[in-house]
Amino acid sequence: MRLNKYAPLAWLVGILWLESAMAIEEPHYDVIVSQPPFELRHYAPTLIAQTIVDGDMDTASSKGFRLIADFIFGNNLAQGSDQAAKIAMTAPVTVEPQSSKIAMTAPVTVEPQSGDTSVAGANQWRIHFVMPSQYTLANIPQPKNSAVTLHELPRKYMAVYRYSGFNTQARVQEKTNEALAWAKQQSLRVVGTPQLSRYDPPWTLPMFRRNEIMVEVAAP
Secondary structure (H helix, E strand, C coil): CCCCCCHHHHHHHHHHHHHHCCCCECCCEEEEEEECCEEEEEECCEEEEEEEEECCHHHHHHHHHHHHHHHHCCCEECCCCCCCCCCCCECCEEEEECCCCCCCCCCCCCCCCCCCCCCCCCCEEEEEEECCCCCCCCCCCEECCCCCEEEEECCEEEEEEEECCCCCHHHHHHHHHHHHHHHHHCCCCECCCCEEEECCCCCCCHHHCCEEEEEEECCC
């Protein structure tokens, strides 16, 4: 389905919102282990809007962001209404490599059936935003575009590697390998596909960028 005529505006407004907002909501978590730049976090249940897109990491990230920004800035229907509603931006924007053969299941995260953790060779990606905490599946506006879907994620443990700078697929793969090595060092069992979370608008200076490689692990 093609984006509607308001999609470019949604993209622009979304970026400006990310830069200018005083306090962008982030998912709630507790830090279980802190060994900077690594952490083990316990995340509360979350509601996400996601889309699956093809292409290299940069192309897919841009396309996926526009699709979900289009949804949160008005291409939706409020529950029990024929009116659109604006949904506040949150951070981060997350991109995750996908296998070309994926079983779509809800409400859990879509994972490659092969269990492959390669980023460099991926050509299909899951892009998702966490929705503001006041929403549930019962009250959140519904996407008009069927390419955007809503999913409830359960509590989970995530091994996280935080770093700054630009991201290329090769660099993300390098950081992913380091995150997986730390998880192994901590005797954590990886149960999900590594994903890249980005917290900043694209013009943020490299040294100020917040990037995180996140991978779900079994409860320690």
